[in-house]
Amino acid sequence: MEYVSFTQEDQDEMLRVIGVKDFGDLLSGIPRDLRLREFNIGPGMSEMDLLISLRRIGQRNFHSDRFASFLGAGAYDHYIPPVVGQLSSRSEFLTAYTPYQGEASQGTLQTIYEYQSLMCNLLAMDVSNASVYDGASAAAEAVVLALRHTSRPRVLVPETLHPETIETLKTYAGNLPVEFVLLPQKDGVTDLDILEKQADGRTAAVVLQNPNFMGFLEDVSRASEIARKAGALMIVSVNPLSLGVLEAPGVLGADIAVGDGQPLGNPVSYGGPHFGFFAVKEPLMRRLPGRISGMTVDNKGRRAFVLTLQAREQHIRREKATSNICTNHALSALKALIFLTVIGPHGFKRMAELNVQKSHETLDILKSVPGVKPYSAAPFFNEFTVRIDKDDEKLKRAFFAQKLIGPLHLGRFDERWRGLYLVAVTEQRTTDEMERLARAIRDA
Amino acid sequence: MSEVIFEKKSRNPGEHVSPTDPLFKLSAAIPEKHLRRSPLGIPELSELEVVRHFTRLSQKNFCVDTNFYPLGSCTMKYNPRVNDQVAAWPFYARIHPYQEERHVQGMLQVIHELEEDLCRITGMDAFSLQPAAGAQGEFAGLLIVKAYHDLKGQKRTKVFVPDSAHGTNPASAALCGYEVVQIKTDAAGRVDVADLKTKAKKDTACFMMTNPNTLGLFENNIREITRIVHDAGGLVYYDGANLNALLGISRPGDMDFDIVHVNLHKTFAVPHGSGGPGSGPVGVRAELEKFLPQPRLKRTEEGFVWDYDRPYSIGRLRSFYGNVGAYLRSYCYIRALGSAGLKRVSEFAVLAANYLKARLKNHYEMPHDSHCMHEFVCSARAQKAKGVKALDIAKRLLDEGIHAPTVYFPLIVEEALMVEPTETESKQTLDEFADAMIRIAEQADRDPASVQAAPVSTPVGRIDEVKAARTPNLRWQD
Structure with missing residues (x-):
């Protein structure tokens, strides 16, 4: 199945206009010995056969339409109203380029502006960019910003930050003068007494994730206060859906708020594409990475939108840019914007509350299962960590037998966390599924 | 309003x-x-x-599905709808990255086969699909350069880019702590080999380039260029922005490039989505494989698994395994086209660009006379003498219902208009574009003010960018 459209006649006519005898003449600039002789990618196939083949391959995946998922840790099985996919897959959004030609891209530019506004509202921050790749790279960009802004080398990172985010921070900042200090957790939350001792005049940033990787709520206010006293920037990574019930990071003292936007209308998709959101308080506005849309006027004084503050970006500043980012995750961010406006303020709050209700219901059910012990009494949103004294292989088989995608064994990240399981419960889980989870653990 | x-x-x-x-x-x-x-x-x-x-x-947007989009260096080809459907199927859209590998073998098979396809297409030995976009692919590539030299105990500080390079190249190099050095372009529009020779020394870490270059010209001295850099102990990096010219025709690996990134959202038909998500897989030759981002997909007797035990890896660039939704689309695209179809992509892309260049050469200055590959750069210098700039021509095209070419890039061509038609347009569409460009050239000569006034048919006219930057309004406030 090909998508090219020149007929033989077209080709002959085009070669005539170009003034060459045959197509090979156009490639005469490529040295002979660099011409490919063998190219073996397979024979190509009809659209029909393609779909048959991809369906057959796909059937080897066990997905959450058929298996109820209690797996989260940064990617969640949330409800997505069908209108989100239908509107965002309109040709005009799907197949447009980055809106550099403003007059031909007012739709995209306005949606970015609305997205920025909505994220600022949700996060209680002053300025948002148009999105970055994902939550982990957003946190990494935030650390790079803080290192450059403060010219200080130390970054305090809690061990309750997602382990993959920690790895990403290290990759991004690895070639800058930086010194990471890992803050230990106590009972599932960051030990702020140790943070207080560690935060000093050489500290560029304090990072906190809320709810944290183990699902528990951190004391963001107190951590921000400590950061502020040390003259460091406070970077808070949040689950955006939790903001339907939890206080906004901007109110709690964040200088930079980041996170992964997947819970807002984006499918899990084996981990991507999602999008990262990135918002700052006013003084850091000109240090934002990535694209930003602004409202202005056209030559007749009509309201218009345009990419702005471009003096920060790679295509203008080249090696002096605030980041190398170019492509962002516009379409994923658009899904979040549509999701939030479709579901509305009441629906958003309701969905967040349902997550709280169902996760707490699940914990209540699990508490009565022999071998299950809550890891901490700290409050949580839609995920929590429990200790399960069972063999991991047996547990995995029992989850599968109950047609469940089971909770995450944290031992895969850290030997000290062996036997700890992170249980995610979204609004989609039913009491029956929670009971199957309990039965699986009992059976294991 | x-x-x-x-x-x-x-x-x-x-x-x-x-x-x-x-x-x-x-x-x-x-x-x-x-x-x-x-x-x-x-x-x-x-x-x-x-x-x-x-x-x-x-409805206020131009897009590939509604308008011809000859945007140089961006490869705005048709994005087959069937690929979107596959990516949205629950077998793929509703699986979780931390599910046991044995429960997602279908997904892992797609990732594995796409890695292999990209190796065959580029002539590299190993690929990681993890980078989220071209700029992250470049970042990964440069971290690999750094890791390679570090392991050899060599301190190399300079990264070369041609003066025609895309802005992400120097920005990525700076993020890795490298000093950026520009290599000149010669009169024929190719890398100035003499300039490279004088600059390539033992502090050279890497030369980042595209081929064809951003002027749309094949670097015919590429073997000599890679040899000069290798002799100085540096590596050569291939930015895959222009790979659409070479499918089945020539491979960066055979040109002795060490590291490659490709943009699935350009060459391999992932829709651009108004600015993303894209995907920027990074490929290397065998001796650099150990540095690739982790985790790496590994084939075992029990099936595919993720390998986290990679002591030399540059680490992780983002969460999970990358933009899987893009992998699925590109995988479908490559399977559907096969070898012959992919080769025809590049042949028709080259044919289309040369045809447009031939049709426009009497109306716009062509700084480089030779045949081009998949795109070409013309200059509005003659029109500027009448007061009509490249930007005016770009805006006037919008009134013709055609998206503007890339303007003012590459930086080395005055009043540059960079045209990349891609292989999926019909000859009729190409002719409409050529006719429109010729009409605009005539208007620029006869009535420049009418071109300067453009666009008039878009939802808004010329936008006040200065006001936007001076008094930033970046969010709605009641």
């Missing part, structure tokens, strides 16, 4: 998800001090109002 969503108000009781249990009390689950007091700031609109708002906004 275009109302923003915050200026609209109707009723939305929030019934997309079920109500909470009447006995549920939020403050019994979470202490008050954590609970939100600040307003959410989400507008309240009925579903119809939302649908109408976004549908109307969409």
Whole structure:
């Protein structure tokens, strides 16, 4: 199945206009010995056969339409109203380029502006960019910003930050003068007494994730206060859906708020594409990475939108840019914007509350299962960590037998966390599924 | 005037998800001090109002599905709809990255085969699909350069880019702590080999380049260029922005490039999505494989697994395994086309660009006379003498219902207009574009003011960018 459209006649006519005898003449600039002789990618196939083949391959995946998922840790099985996919897959959004030609891209530019506004509202921050790749790279960009802004080398990172985010921070900042200090957790939350001792005049940033990787709520206010006293920037990574019930990071003292936007209308998709959101308080506005849309006027004084503050970006500043980012995750961010406006303020709050209700219901059910012990009494949103004294292989088989995608064994990240399981419960889980989870653990 | 969503108000009781249990009390689950007091700031609109708002906004966009989009260096080809459907199937869209590998073998097979396809297409030995976009692919590539030299105990500080390079090249190099050195372009529009020779020394870490270059010309001295850099102990990096010219024709690996990134959203038909998500897989030759981002997909007797035991890896660039939705689309695209189809992509892309270049050469200055590959750069220098700049021509094209070419890039061509038609357009569409460009050239000569006034048919006229930057309004406030 090909998508090219020149007929033989077209080709002959085009070669005539170009003034060459045959197509090979156009490639005469490529040295002979660099011409490919063998190219073996397979024979190509009809659209029909393609779909048959991809369906057959796909059937080897066990997905959450058929298996109820209690797996989260940064990617969640949330409800997505069908209108989100239908509107965002309109040709005009799907197949447009980055809106550099403003007059031909007012739709995209306005949606970015609305997205920025909505994220600022949700996060209680002053300025948002148009999105970055994902939550982990957003946190990494935030650390790079803080290192450059403060010219200080130390970054305090809690061990309750997602382990993959920690790895990403290290990759991004690895070639800058930086010194990471890992803050230990106590009972599932960051030990702020140790943070207080560690935060000093050489500290560029304090990072906190809320709810944290183990699902528990951190004391963001107190951590921000400590950061502020040390003259460091406070970077808070949040689950955006939790903001339907939890206080906004901007109110709690964040200088930079980041996170992964997947819970807002984006499918899990084996981990991507999602999008990262990135918002700052006013003084850091000109240090934002990535694209930003602004409202202005056209030559007749009509309201218009345009990419702005471009003096920060790679295509203008080249090696002096605030980041190398170019492509962002516009379409994923658009899904979040549509999701939030479709579901509305009441629906958003309701969905967040349902997550709280169902996760707490699940914990209540699990508490009565022999071998299950809550890891901490700290409050949580839609995920929590429990200790399960069972063999991991047996547990995995029992989850599968109950047609469940089971909770995450944290031992895969850290030997000290062996036997700890992170249980995610979204609004989609039913009491029956929670009971199957309990039965699986009992059976294991 | 275009109302923003915050200026609209109707009723939305929030019934997309079920109500909470009447006995549920939020403050019994979470202490008050954590609970939100600040307003959410989400507008309240009925579903119809939302649908109408976004549908109307969409109608203010140009896109590939509605308009010819000859945007140089961006490869705005047709994005087959069938690929979107596959990516949305629950077998692929509703699987979780931490599921046991044995439960997602289909997904892992797709990732593995796509890695292999990219190796065959580029002539490299190993690929990691993890980078989220071209710029992240470059970043990964440069971290590999760094890791390679570090392991050899060599301190090399300089990264070369041609003066025609894309802005992400120097920005990525700077993020890795490298000093950026520009290599000149010669009169024929190729890398100035003499300039390279004088600069390539033992502090040279890497030369980042595209081929064909951003002028659309094949670097015919590429073997000599890679040899000079290798002799100095440096590596050569291939930015895959222009790979659409070479499928089945020539391979970066055979040109002795060490590291390659490709843009799935350009060459391999992933829709651009108004600016992303894309995907920027990075490929290397065998001796650099150990440095690739982790985790790496590994084939074992029990099937595919993720390998985290990679002591030399540059580490992780993002969460999970990358933009899987893009992999699926590109995998479908490559399977559907096969070897012959992929080769025809590049042949027709080259044919289309040369045809347009031939049709326009008597009307616009062509700084480089030779045949081009998949794109070419012309200059509006002659028109500028009459007061019509490249930007004016770009805007006038919008009135013709055609998206503008890339303008003012590469930086080395004055009043540059960079045209990349791609292989999926019909000859009729190419002719309409050529006719429009010729008409505009005539107007520029006869009545420059009419071109300068463009666009007049778009939802807004020329936008006041200075005001946008001087008094930034970046969010709606009541």
